[in-house]
Structure formats: C-alpha cells, structure tokens
C-alpha cells in the first residue's frame with residue numbers, strides 16, 4: 053500500500069517536471085523568435101534594447117495571453133500602437149506570448 057502511494061507520487065512528480073520542461077522550451081523558442089524579429093530594436097527587456105516602444109520588462113504582469121495574441125495580429129486596432137503586426141506561425145506566436153508572459 054505504501055509503495056503504490058509512493059509510485060503515484062513519483063508519477064505526479066515526473067509529469068509536473070515534464071510540464072515544467074515543456075514550458076521552459078516554449079519560452080526559449082519565444083525568446084529566439086523575439087531576437088529573430090528584432091523586437092529589441094524598439095523594446096527594452098531587463099535594461100537591453102531600444103526605446104521607441106514601451107519597456108516590455110514587466111509585460112507579463114500587465115497583459116495576458118489572449119491580449120498578446122490579438123495584439124500581434126493587429127497592434128493598431130488592439131492598442132492603437134504604431135507597430136507592424138507580428139507575422140509568424142501559430143507555434144511561433146504562441147511561444148512569443150509565453151516568452152513575454154514570463155517577463156514579470
């Protein structure tokens with residue numbers, strides 16, 4: 053009996069670790085995409101980047117995923133922002149949102 057509870061706990065532990073790792077790699081992909089798209093020409097994160105657009109360091113505390121995905125599609129309509137829509141695959145945009153949401 054003790055053993056089976058132990059195994060269940062180990063299984064739960066491993067799946068949580070799995071989710072953690074999947075999330076970490078999503079954030080890494082988003083960071084790479086952010087660099088590829090040169091977002092830092094206009095935005096600062098943690099003190100690095102340009103000042104044309106707002107500092108995105110705390111963006112994860114100000115915005116949520118749904119807002120970001122809508123914003124990427126049409127910055128002008130969503131925030132009246134003078135910024136080009138962000139073009140990319142669903143996976144790339146989703147990873148980009150995960151990366152920005154990790155900036156708290």
Ligand code: HEC
Nearest residue numbers: 089090091093094095104105106114131132133134135138
């Ligand atoms: C040519 C400059 C420029 C580039 C390049 C650029 N942005 Fe922006 N961005 C802006 C400006 C300007 C604003 C909004 C200013 C305003 O509020 O009117 C903005 C706003 C934003 C906001 C909204 C912030 C908020 O909370 O209101 C996000 C998120 C954002 N940009 C993400 C990105 C990402 C991700 C990239 C790269 C794919 C990117 N930007 C590339 C200029 C730029």
